[in-house]
Amino acid sequence: MVCSSDSCALLLDFQHKFCTVAELKCFSWEDLIDHLVDLDDLSCKDHIDKLLSSTVDHPIVRKYPLKPTFRKGFLKQFLNSVEERGLTHDSAYERLVSLLAEPDTDRELHYRHFPIKNRFITIQESRNFLAHGTTGLHAWQAGIALANWGIRNKEHFHFKRVFELGSGLGLTGLALIFSDTPPLSYTFSDCHPDVLQLLKKNIILNSTSDGEDVPKRVNKTNVQVLDFDWSEEGGPRLSKLFQPDLIIAADVVYDFDSIPQLCTTIKTLITTTKAYSLVACTVRNEETLDNFLESLGGSGLEVSEDEEEDEEERDPKGKDTFWHSKELPVKIFKITLVSENSII
Numbered sequence: 001m002v003c004s005s006d007s008c009a010l011l012l013d014f015q016h017k018f019c020t021v022a023e024l025k026c027f028s029w030e031d032l033i034d035h036l037v038d039l040d041d042l043s044c045k046d047h048i049d050k051l052l053s054s055t056v057d058h059p060i061v062r063k064y065p066l067k068p069t070f071r072k073g074f075l076k077q078f079l080n081s082v083e084e085r086g087l088t089h090d091s092a093y094e095r096l097v098s099l100l101a102e103p104d105t106d107r108e109l110h111y112r113h114f115p116i117k118n119r120f121i122t123i124q125e126s127r128n129f130l131a132h133g134t135t136g137l138h139a140w141q142a143g144i145a146l147a148n149w150g151i152r153n154k155e156h157f158h159f160k161r162v163f164e165l166g167s168g169l170g171l172t173g174l175a176l177i178f179s180d181t182p183p184l185s186y187t188f189s190d191c192h193p194d195v196l197q198l199l200k201k202n203i204i205l206n207s208t209s210d211g212e213d214v215p216k217r218v219n220k221t222n223v224q225v226l227d228f229d230w231s232e233e234g235g236p237r238l239s240k241l242f243q244p245d246l247i248i249a250a251d252v253v254y255d256f257d258s259i260p261q262l263c264t265t266i267k268t269l270i271t272t273t274k275a276y277s278l279v280a281c282t283v284r285n286e287e288t289l290d291n292f293l294e295s296l297g298g299s300g301l302e303v304s305e306d307e308e309e310d311e312e313e314r315d316p317k318g319k320d321t322f323w324h325s326k327e328l329p330v331k332i333f334k335i336t337l338v339s340e341n342s343i344i
């Protein structure tokens with residue numbers, strides 16, 4: 001069978017999932033091994049070499065390492081799979097064994113790399129979903145889903161002024177900034193000092209700036225980072241500072257107690273700036289989500305859920321840019337002011 005390792009779709013899929021640290025069960029192990037078995041010896045070795053050089057040995061992974069336990073788990077799974085099918089290539093095997101011998105203690109922070117066009121967006125994050133009393137030191141599923149959605153639905157973002165609440169590590173914003181249709185300006189915000197610090201670090205890491213301050217411009221977008229706590233300020237200060245076209249947020253609906261303040265902030269920002277809002281929610285608890293939607297609906301806002309077809313049914317251009325787990329659904333809501341006509 002003829003297949004060039006440089007353009008092999010399976011290898012590309014493995015690289016993408018590896019660099020974003022996807023769960024090991026989400027890799028197509030059987031398909032990969034079936035493919036390798038079908039190749040002649042030389043081509044099979046070439047594919048294995050390519051797999052290693054585009055994952056564990058990729059220069060960006062060497063410079064900014066992934067979680068060691070993940071890398072080791074990936075190699076063990078690969079080694080077991082090739083051994084089971086009797087595929088032995090000495091040089092690749094030796095490389096695998098030497099990589100497996102490296103220490104595997106996870107540090108508190110590690111990197112993930114999200115491929116977009118001809119580059120990666122690199123995010124440094126905590127190994128824990130909850131660290132230093134915040135959820136914000138980890139890149140969450142709804143943030144990735146909102147980035148994918150925004151890249152597909154570019155008319156919402158292209159050349160627009162975007163304000164993000166609870167930005168966490170900044171992946172959604174960076175993805176939009178490095179898309180083909182970047183926003184005019186992007187304001188990241190969060191309230192937790194450790195999150196703000198890592199968010200700034202991630203923006204600098206992905207820009208061409210080598211200074212210690214967040215650059216004013218990244219790619220073609222004007223950028224700023226705000227220390228903004230929606231539970232304290234409710235929004236009036238912001239609407240005096242700037243006029244966004246769009247207010248977005250991802251994975252900020254999880255704490256029942258903070259929902260009223262979050263809704264008040266969204267409402268104040270929408271009323272005072274005439275912007276609209278897009279909020280991406282991972283559906284973990286229906287009750288929490290219902291509470292959020294009821295609070296918004298009862299405050300003079302109109303909420304509609306985006307009804308996109310599933311990824312498998314979309315044409316190739318509509319496929320997700322970034323992989324994320326699909327175990328829990330993510331819903332995207334558009335929030336606007338109730339128009340005068342609909343009140344009558």
Ligand SMILES: C[S@@+](CC[C@H](N)C(=O)[O-])C[C@H]1O[C@@H](n2cnc3c(N)ncnc32)[C@H](O)[C@@H]1O
Nearest residue numbers: 135136139140143166167168191229230231250
């Ligand atoms: C689950 S994380 C989601 C982070 C990011 N949007 C993502 O999708 O990866 C929730 C974020 O909301 C921030 N947050 C929580 N309460 C907040 C508040 N009152 N004001 C501003 N940000 C808040 C947290 O610091 C955290 O970064």
